[in-house]
Every structure is written in structure tokens, then in C-alpha cells.
Amino acid sequence: MSPLTAIATIVVLGVIAAGILATVVEFMVPDIHNRPNLWRSLEPPSLEHPMGTDSLGRDILIRIIFGTKPVLLVIVISVIVAATLGTIIGLTSGYFGGRLDLILSRVIDALMSFPAILIALAIVAALGPGLWKVAIAIGIAEASVFARLSRGLMIVEKEQLYVQAGKAIGASSTRIIFRHILPNIAGPIIVQATFTAASAILWEAALSFLGLGAQPPTPSWGLMLYEAKEYMRVAPHATVFPGLAIFVTVLSFNIVGEALRDTLDPRFRKVMR
């Protein structure tokens, strides 16, 4: 493992652990990240506030740490929605082929024609803003990626001897798909889940930055940027740190995904080395 991968792994695990801890602490002390102090608004970094304070005088470091909770929520929900929905469509389409495949492939094509952010925006327009809705919207928007991936894997895999054997002993299609084939193609799907987590963080931040995602006083990193936007001239620190948090987290998820791909996805082991 390269040093960079090691650092990225620590960041990813750290964000997840912080997200879980933040959920617990916030449950006990609900206002811990939301203690306005207008006398001390927009202070630059100091010993007392290592990342300074925001326009309401809240400590930015504390808000960034508790911002891991919305991050975790968005990752978990959107990856579960995208992977479940996409994989089921892709596997069914690839396994049964024929007319069903032709129809489902059109659906996948259509979904892939929308830039993910656009589907998410359209869903949020219809359902209204909110962190949960954004997470689900991102999940739906990213489902097509899993569908296309698992369909491709399935088309190769279903020709394997063990699948024929399963059919020969009369195993049901559901059993063959989910008990026999899915474990064999899980590697690339897990890798894709890591990349999807990275883009989910980016899209949540973007939607919250537009005012359509998390609502105040949630310490979402994107929302923090939205709130800091107007004070950028006088307090650039309020913009710099939440943005860095997003950038470093997303980059770490991508680096970990890459490392996972080199070990879990046999197709890439062959091509890259």
C-alpha cells in the first residue's frame, strides 16, 4: 500500500467514524454545533477557534466535524438506493436478455442521458428540498451506473459453466442470480460503490450550496459554503475550510476506490499491470 493510499484510507475511516460519533453526541447534546455568538462572528483562525468562526459566531472546526454526519447519511442512503436499484435492473436485464433486456437497456440509456445532477435537481424540484430527499435523489440518479456495470458483468458471467450447472440441477433464476452469480461479480460493484460515495458527497454539497439540500442549522459542508459565500471578502477562512473538507474527503474516497479496484476487479488487474 502506498503512503498516499494509507493516508486516504485513514481519512475515509476517520470520516465514517466521526460521522457515527457525531450522530451519538448530537443525540445527547443537540445544539453542540449550533451555538451562535454574534459578538464573535467571522473571526479569523485563532487558538480558541482553529478555523475561525462563521457569520453567526459558531466555531467552524466543530461544524466541520459534525458535518461528517450529513456526509455519512448521504453516502449510506444514496449508495444503498443506487446499488440496489441499479444492480437489480442490470442483473435482470443481462441474465434474461431478449425483449426484457431491450426494454431495460432503453431505460438505462435514458437515465444515463440525464446528467446525474439534473435528475437530482428535477427530483428535488418535485419533492422539495431536504437532506433525505437529496440522498434518495442522488441514489436514483446514480443507479444507471450500477445497472450498466452489472449488466455487462452478467452477460459475461452467465456463460460460465457453474451457471449452466445450476440451471441443469433446476435451481431457480433468482437463486442462480443472487446466490451464485452476484458473489462472483461483487468486487467491481463494491469498487463502484466507493466511487459513487465520492460523487454523492460532491452532489450533496452542490445541492446544499444551491440551497436545495440540507437546511439550516444542519452543519452540512455545502450549506456552510452557501452561508459563507456573501462574506468571502471579509472572511475567506469561512469558505476555505469547508471546501477543503469536501475536497479532501472526496479525493480520499476516490483514492481508496482506485486501490480497491486494483485488488478486487480482475479486469483492471490485467489491463493496468
Place this chain on the structure above:
Amino acid sequence: MILSYVAYRVLLYIPTLLVIFFIVFSLVKLLPGDPIVVMYGELAPPPEVRKALEEKLGLDKPFIIQFLLYTYRILTGDWGKSVHTGEPILELVIRRFTATLELTVASLAIASATGITLAYIAVMRPNSIVDRFIGILSMAGYSMPVFWWGMILIFIFAVNLKLLPPGGRGGLESLILPSLTLATVNFGMIARVSRAAMLEVYSQDFVMAARSRGLSERRVVVLYVMRNAAVAIATLVGLRFGILMGGAVITETVFNYPGVGRMIVDGILARDYPVVFGGVVFVALVVMTVNLVVDLLYAILDPRARVTRV
């Protein structure tokens, strides 16, 4: 052979189109509240106006008929009017899209030039420290939150150095910052796909033959590798047009750039739903058409790709 492939691809385009309309139409139906109010912004239209609108939208008809009516209206160019300004949506969308197209083309040019140059440098010494560094740089590019990067560029070049305008549209200088921002999040992917495409050509016999004839490494890469990878690279870049459009939506908002993305976001905030869904349908149509054209061009330029890739 080639003609049948083209016909096949174009025929597939039609059902995909219907699915797109269906998705958007379903979302419109999900909107809460009185559809007449939602779509026309008239709180209490006179009964006869209401009757006419209901008839036009087919509100008393079953879902599937309403969907067909919606498809018919889209195909005949009747996209409705903006609730706020009363401007016909289709005209509005096309005008806004011209601005978006300027932005995306400019940033695609910057991103391709940077990405392909980096890929060239990386391929010269695969797996070297330079190659690794370029790999990480590329990843940093597409891990960047595009709105944050835009804000930082505005802060440095518009607010502090006062070199460039902070936003809006007018003249070339107003295009520089937004297209640089959008290029930053896109050059990385282009660098990676180009590197992969070039490496694939690299392992082929004719490259080794060229090298064994004593051609310099640079000549081998430029004359043999890049030339043979060019079509694949152009295709991969073309197919990323959708992702570019997604980034454009956010970039336009940061730079107050009057494109179709900004229009959609403003529409959501102002609850101008005809504008929102008109914009969404239009962008999806454009992305789908670009994908189709890229696929067809690829098939024409590279016969190996003509195997029916469903």
C-alpha cells in the same frame, strides 16, 4: 453494413426518447398541488379558461393518455410558458442554451488540451513518478467541488487582482473564469481515458515494429500511438458531454452566467416548474443526441466498433 448499423442506432433512439419524456412527465405529476396552478401560475383562473386548460392537458383522461398528450406537445414545440415572465419555454431554453454551449465548448477545449498533453507525458514513461503524479493530479481535478473552486478563482482573479469580471456574460473575458473552473473538474477524466487508450495501442505489434526500426520514442508516440488512439479518445471525450453539462449547471450558478443550468436552478427556487422541466427535457435531449452522433461517428471512423454494441 454501416447503413444498417446507423439505422439500428437511430431506431433505438426513439424508445429512449420516450423513456426520457416518461421520467420527466412522471416527475411533473409528482408535483404537489393543483396542476393548473403549478403549470400556469394562475391562482383562480376564470372557469372557461380553466376548462380550456384542463382539456389541453387532458386532466380528466387516464395517465397514459396524459403522457401521450405531453409527448405530443413536446414534439410539436408547445413547451408551455414561463409562469413568471410568460415567455415561451422553448425560445427561452434555446436562448439560454446558446450561452451554455459557449461555456461547455470553451471548457472542453481547455480540458482536452490539458488532459491529452498530460496523458502524452504520462505515456512516455508509464508507471514512473511523473505518471503517478499526473494520475493524482487528474484525480484531484475531478474530486474538486466545482462551486468552491469557482468561488476561489473569483476571489483571487476578480476580487483581489481585479483582472477578470466575477460573473455575468459579455465578451471573452467573462468566459475565462467559468470555463477554467469547469475545465478543472474535467481535464482529469480526459487525461485518464486518453492514457488508457494510448497504453492499449502501445502494447500492439506495429508499435514495437516502429520502435525496432529505430524511431525515437517521441515519434513513436506521436505518429503511431496517438494517431491510432485519437478516435477512441475523441469518442470517450464526446460521451462525457453529459457529465460536462452537469458541471456546467453548478458553474453557471456560481458565476451568475445566464445559461440553461442557472435557469433551471432559478426556476426551482422561484417554483417556475414549466421552466425547470422544459430545461431538464432539453438538456437530456441534447446529451442523448450528442451521444448518438458520437457513437455513429465512431462506427464510421473505426469499423471495429461496428459490432452491434447494444
